[in-house]
Amino acid sequence: MAKVAIVTGGGQGIGEGIVRQLAQDGFTVAVADLNEENAQKVATDIGNNSKGYFVDVADKQSVFDLVKHVVSDLGELNVMVNNAGIAKIGQITETSEDDLSKILDVNIKGAFYGIQAAADQMKKQGKGGKIISASSIAGHEGFELLGAYSATKFAVRGLTQVAAKELAKDKITVNAYCPGIVLTPMWDQIDKEMAKIYNVPIGQSLQKNIESIALGRGEEPADVANLVSFLADSKSDYITGQSIIVDGGINFA
Numbered sequence: 001m002a003k004v005a006i007v008t009g010g011g012q013g014i015g016e017g018i019v020r021q022l023a024q025d026g027f028t029v030a031v032a033d034l035n036e037e038n039a040q041k042v043a044t045d046i047g048n049n050s051k052g053y054f055v056d057v058a059d060k061q062s063v064f065d066l067v068k069h070v071v072s073d074l075g076e077l078n079v080m081v082n083n084a085g086i087a088k089i090g091q092i093t094e095t096s097e098d099d100l101s102k103i104l105d106v107n108i109k110g111a112f113y114g115i116q117a118a119a120d121q122m123k124k125q126g127k128g129g130k131i132i133s134a135s136s137i138a139g140h141e142g143f144e145l146l147g148a149y150s151a152t153k154f155a156v157r158g159l160t161q162v163a164a165k166e167l168a169k170d171k172i173t174v175n176a177y178c179p180g181i182v183l184t185p186m187w188d189q190i191d192k193e194m195a196k197i198y199n200v201p202i203g204q205s206l207q208k209n210i211e212s213i214a215l216g217r218g219e220e221p222a223d224v225a226n227l228v229s230f231l232a233d234s235k236s237d238y239i240t241g242q243s244i245i246v247d248g249g250i251n252f253a
């Protein structure tokens, strides 16, 4: 039987890239997103018995329900990818309480609940598993205008380390991927907001950031998906607690 993977935020962008790669790798993929219509479209498009699901990762019950439904529909859970995330742009001094709460809820609590729900299920199954979450290069170094976002992505690295230590005895590995400047709707939104704040034309902030990449091109979702494919595979069985950068050469720490 095919292994089962859940990808949150799988309806577009990096998540969609991960879904397509894991399907190619032979997984039956549960495509889960706040935008259920996009999730269904991606699942239908890849076939492979994949199914689309609604999830709001900021809501603990919704994440636990997702795991329950996926296991009942598709079988035992082998891989959980906590990919869903949002960005908020603005100086720390200008960040509203609402924006801060929203991003902490989705990016930190979302990853936390994803780890909890997957670990519960994988422990019951007793065969180990792989939990993989989205951090960022902004989780290795703070970036101007991304104060709240950077804080959440540093938090994902912390969570990844602790969960790796706590779940190792259950043969569950826990890792994170840290993309750079990925050409997705999220960066379109970041670029537009930066254009307003810096009073520059749309496209200029993205271009400037792309010029800082050693390999000289913007990152594609497939570049991230290749790393996730490895982290979801038995080839990475001896790697746990790591937050691995995949950025074409921006951060050399």
Ligand SMILES: NC(=O)c1ccc[n+]([C@@H]2O[C@H](COP(=O)([O-])OP(=O)(O)OC[C@H]3O[C@@H](n4cnc5c(N)ncnc54)[C@H](O)[C@@H]3O)[C@@H](O)[C@H]2O)c1
Pocket: 008, 009, 010, 011, 012, 013, 014, 015, 032, 033, 034, 035, 038, 055, 056, 057, 058, 083, 084, 085, 086, 087, 106, 134, 135, 136, 137, 178, 179, 180, 181, 182, 183, 184, 185, 186, 187
């Ligand atoms: N784009 C980049 O350059 C970049 C860089 C580093 C890290 N990341 C991280 O990678 C992940 C994916 O980013 P992306 O660029 O594909 O973003 P995106 O905005 O293009 O897509 C995010 C997806 O997550 C879904 N989503 C948002 N909130 C959700 C919620 N509460 N519950 C369930 N689904 C929800 C959205 O509907 C959307 O389909 C995020 O965690 C992001 O922080 C992105």
